[in-house]
Amino acid sequence: MSVLELREITKVFPGVVANDHVSLSLEEGEIIALLGENGAGKTTLMNVVYGLLSCDGGELLVDGRPVKIKSPRHAIDLGIGMVHQHFMLVQPLTVTENIVLGHEPARFGVIDFATARKKVLEISARYGLKVDPDSRIMDLSVGMQQRVEILKALYQGARILILDEPTAVLTPQEVRELFAVVRSLVNEGLSVVFITHKLEEVMAVADRILVMRDGRLVGETRPSDTDTVGLARMMVGRDVVLRVEKAPRACGDTVLEVDGLHVKDDRGLEAVRGVALSVRGGEIVAIAGVDGNGQREIVESIVGLRKPTSGTIRLKGEDITHASARSSIEAGVSHIPEDRHRRGLILEFTIAENLMLGDHRLAPYSTRGLMRPTAVTAMAKRRIVDYDVRTPSERVLASALSGGNQQKVVVAREIGRDPELLVAAQPTRGLDVGAIEFVHRQILKERDSGKAVLLVSLELEEISALADRILVIYEGRIVKEFAAGEADDETLGFYMTGGGGSKLAPETGATGARGEGER
Amino acid sequence: MLGDILTPDLFASALRMATPLALAAIGGTLCERSGVVNIALEGIMLIGAFAAAAAGLATGSGWLGLLAAIAAGVAVSAIHAFSSINLKSDQVVSGTAINILALGVTGFLMELLYGHPGTTDPVPQMLRPVFHFPNGGEGVLGTVWTWINSIVFSHTPIVYLAIAVAVIAQWAMYRTRWGLRLRALGEHPRAADTVGINVSRGRWIAVMMSGALGGMAGANLVLEQVGSFTENMTNGRGFIALAANIFGRWTPVGSYLASLLFGFADALQIKLQLFRAEIDIPPQFFLMLPYVLTVVVLAGVIGRAVSPAAVGVPYEKG
Ligand SMILES: Nc1ncnc2c1ncn2[C@@H]1O[C@H](COP(=O)(O)OP(=O)(O)O)[C@@H](O)[C@H]1O
Ligand SMILES: [Mg+2]
Numbered sequence: 072m073s074v075l076e077l078r079e080i081t082k083v084f085p086g087v088v089a090n091d092h093v094s095l096s097l098e099e100g101e102i103i104a105l106l107g108e109n110g111a112g113k114t115t116l117m118n119v120v121y122g123l124l125s126c127d128g129g130e131l132l133v134d135g136r137p138v139k140i141k142s143p144r145h146a147i148d149l150g151i152g153m154v155h156q157h158f159m160l161v162q163p164l165t166v167t168e169n170i171v172l173g174h175e176p177a178r179f180g181v182i183d184f185a186t187a188r189k190k191v192l193e194i195s196a197r198y199g200l201k202v203d204p205d206s207r208i209m210d211l212s213v214g215m216q217q218r219v220e221i222l223k224a225l226y227q228g229a230r231i232l233i234l235d236e237p238t239a240v241l242t243p244q245e246v247r248e249l250f251a252v253v254r255s256l257v258n259e260g261l262s263v264v265f266i267t268h269k270l271e272e273v274m275a276v277a278d279r280i281l282v283m284r285d286g287r288l289v290g291e292t293r294p295s296d297t298d299t300v301g302l303a304r305m306m307v308g309r310d311v312v313l314r315v316e317k318a319p320r321a322c323g324d325t326v327l328e329v330d331g332l333h334v335k336d337d338r339g340l341e342a343v344r345g346v347a348l349s350v351r352g353g354e355i356v357a358i359a360g361v362d363g364n365g366q367r368e369i370v371e372s373i374v375g376l377r378k379p380t381s382g383t384i385r386l387k388g389e390d391i392t393h394a395s396a397r398s399s400i401e402a403g404v405s406h407i408p409e410d411r412h413r414r415g416l417i418l419e420f421t422i423a424e425n426l427m428l429g430d431h432r433l434a435p436y437s438t439r440g441l442m443r444p445t446a447v448t449a450m451a452k453r454r455i456v457d458y459d460v461r462t463p464s465e466r467v468l469a470s471a472l473s474g475g476n477q478q479k480v481v482v483a484r485e486i487g488r489d490p491e492l493l494v495a496a497q498p499t500r501g502l503d504v505g506a507i508e509f510v511h512r513q514i515l516k517e518r519d520s521g522k523a524v525l526l527v528s529l530e531l532e533e534i535s536a537l538a539d540r541i542l543v544i545y546e547g548r549i550v551k552e553f554a555a556g557e558a559d560d561e562t563l564g565f566y567m568t569g570g571g572g573s574k575l576a577p578e579t580g581a582t583g584a585r586g587e588g589e590r
Numbered sequence: 591m592l593g594d595i596l597t598p599d600l601f602a603s604a605l606r607m608a609t610p611l612a613l614a615a616i617g618g619t620l621c622e623r624s625g626v627v628n629i630a631l632e633g634i635m636l637i638g639a640f641a642a643a644a645a646g647l648a649t650g651s652g653w654l655g656l657l658a659a660i661a662a663g664v665a666v667s668a669i670h671a672f673s674s675i676n677l678k679s680d681q682v683v684s685g686t687a688i689n690i691l692a693l694g695v696t697g698f699l700m701e702l703l704y705g706h707p708g709t710t711d712p713v714p715q716m717l718r719p720v721f722h723f724p725n726g727g728e729g730v731l732g733t734v735w736t737w738i739n740s741i742v743f744s745h746t747p748i749v750y751l752a753i754a755v756a757v758i759a760q761w762a763m764y765r766t767r768w769g770l771r772l773r774a775l776g777e778h779p780r781a782a783d784t785v786g787i788n789v790s791r792g793r794w795i796a797v798m799m800s801g802a803l804g805g806m807a808g809a810n811l812v813l814e815q816v817g818s819f820t821e822n823m824t825n826g827r828g829f830i831a832l833a834a835n836i837f838g839r840w841t842p843v844g845s846y847l848a849s850l851l852f853g854f855a856d857a858l859q860i861k862l863q864l865f866r867a868e869i870d871i872p873p874q875f876f877l878m879l880p881y882v883l884t885v886v887v888l889a890g891v892i893g894r895a896v897s898p899a900a901v902g903v904p905y906e907k908g
Contacts, residue, residue: 144785144786145786153784159780159781160778160781161773161774161778161781161782164774172770172771173786173787175767175770177766180766180768181766182766227785
């Protein structure tokens with residue numbers, strides 16, 4: 072008997088059918104992968120199961136009994152736990168407080184913290200999920216926070232665990248650890264729904280694969296019956312190139328030269344500790360690292376959004392160390408920011424307005440302080456076609472576009488400006504394979520036309536697909552440099568997590584001896 | 591002269607002056623910890639003060655005045671709760687509207703009930719000091735006793751109540767189920783929702799608690815300090831209380847201690863006015879003191895103080 076069964080679940084948002092008669096079942100001790108592009112409706116479907124959303128049609132069965140799940144509390148009571156894509160953790164509270172929140176052991180309303188702590192340690196020992204019960208969430212790494220989320224679900228007595236894009240934020244080592252955890256959970260009798268849009272993961276972890284597209288379930292298969300190309304086709308509905316072709320590199324003059332760079336982060340702590348790097352025309356230099364090791368601060372210094380404490384940044388020999396964002400654009404630096412909502416776009420502006428930002432004071436978009444709407448519209452129409460932005464018109468608000476199309480608008484603006492240097496920070500974050508392919512092609516086109524590209528990415532796949540040279544960053548320092556193809560993911564991951572000094576060292580041993588000798 | 595200024599009753603007066611600020615500040619703390627900004631505290635306090643005076647005059651009882659003030663505070667805060675939580679309107683706008691409404695309503699009711707603007711008759715029964723110990727005695731011990739007696743034992747009930755509220759609220763916030771959930775609500779309401787905590791209900795309760803405390807603050811002004819109601823008698827205390835809440839880093843005891851600082855500035859200001867002849871400075875300058883202190887304190891602190899992450903943001907389900 073299935074522990075969970077969905078029959079013809081339908082969920083309609085204004086203007087979108089997010090789930091269109093979706094039926095699926097989950098057996099005890101099974102891992103199913105729910106695979107689909109962004110916007111396919113995976114999260115919505117699971118939010119319905121978890122009681123966060125009510126469905127407009129269909130039926131849910133838990134242990135063969137029909138249920139109407141009205142609230143998360145109800146779902147929890149039925150043994151359903153969910154680890155959300157965006158963690159549901161209260162940052163200033165401790166691990167224990169977060170885990171017991173909502174189900175606190177208490178006498179007359181007074182929380183019994185000793186019992187709470189003991190229970191947390193018990194569960195953590197039982198499933199091999201080590202955490203410090205007294206740390207505050209904000210002091211933990213992302214991987215650790217995810218562990219707390221899983222513990223929270225287990226503490227609440229989950230037998231069915233839903234993991235929504237759990238690997239999006241993890242390093243390769245952490246991904247492997249997570250897979251091990253998931254398998255041990257299944258051995259303990261849990262059943263798991265694993266949501267992702269990454270094909271390799273599905274192949275590695277799932278017993279059964281369900282593919283969603285445009286709110287519908289379009290296919291079911293098993294890892295043994297398919298491969299990543301087949302899955303991609305099922306997911307996108309057409310053939311996709313998972314790895315774009317790359318021409319050999321033809322290097323030109325040095326465009327960007329950074330030397331002795333020190334930068335502080337928002338809290339005033341030194342985040343970049345003496346970084347030197349250079350990028351030449353016609354090459355893509357990638358900075359690989361775990362999030363929060365100084366990448367953001369390097370990027371912001373180069374594009375004029377943050378003042379370095381010392382060091383120099385030169386663009387074609389010209390000192391731009393203290394340039395403002397405006398003069399850095401004028402000098403020829405374009406920036407695809409890591410967060411398209413906060414920095415890349417003004418969501419309340421139209422696509423045309425967003426496409427013009429940064430160039431708005433220049434002819435032909437404005438003359439003598441007045442906007443020239445016809446010029447803006449003409450430019451927008453042209454770029455919408457050139458960059459394949461799927462939208463009914465250039466007057467649509469940026470907020471109305473899907474993530475992939477929003478990113479295309481950012482890319483269109485930044486590359487369309489024809490810069491000397493393109494700084495791309497996580498340019499495909501949260502995008503699905505189709506959109507990733509597009510963005511990668513655009514970045515390679517820049518390189519092939521002789522421009523310099525500095526790429527920052529947390530995705531090793533992206534780095535190995537694009538980079539000509541790879542710089543590994545750890546705690547604000549470049550700890551290792553590789554030429555393209557010189558290092559595999561394991562090796563990169565090893566240096567990204569602190570090299571020889573790290574507990575997360577891979578067990579292969581092959582790379583273990585290389586911990587020393589960085590500059 | 592310093593000896594004439596730094597007397598036991600200066601400190602006792604600081605404690606009295608701090609009381610309405612502290613009650614409102616703790617109200618602000620609870621409210622903001624739940625994720626709702628409450629700049630309506632000024633108006634809530636004013637309406638509380640009016641209710642205390644009106645009920646005191648009508649019934650002749652100070653205690654019934656206090657109850658009426660609390661009830662009125664809760665009722666007004668319910669307006670704020672409804673518009674912020676249910677209607678999801680802008681909390682600053684809602685709070686401002688309530689402040690303006692409070693000024694208008696109390697003025698209007700003055701005319702309606704008492705036939706004149708300005709100040710009401712004195713309430714027949716104020717709340718009296720709880721203890722009555724004689725001061726003094728001979729020698730050093732006598733002086734020490736006088737200090738202790740003035741600072742610790744000379745106060746009216748709501749002054750002690752405020753201290754109790756600070757301590758109990760602090761304990762409850764960090765030790766009880768309610769407190770843990772309250773802290774979660776203001777930081778990450780969605781996280782609270784996903785573990786089955788009712789966000790709207792939690793916020794409603796917190797806003798109404800702040801209303802009760804704001805009402806109590808108003809009652810203190812009328813029943814323990816002034817003895818009658820005067821239009822706009824709160825005079826910005828609700829806003830100073832919010833500053834105290836920030837200065838106290840969104841904790842009840844912190845709010846109380848910060849209020850004590852502002853209360854001291856107020857007491858000092860009053861005291862210094864007595865020495866107008868000796869210190870040749872215009873009295874307006876002293877009146878300014880507590881407000882200047884507020885600005886200075888906030889300018890020094892505000893960048894570093896971290897407010898609850900979700901404060902001021904209406905919670906959208908789904
Ligand atoms: N709260 C919401 N209101 C309106 N539309 C929504 C909401 N949540 C999701 N959608 C839409 O529903 C579709 C499915 O979204 P989602 O379930 O998040 O996809 P996935 O998790 O597969 O990336 C998308 O088109 C998205 O824009
Ligand atoms: Mg999703």
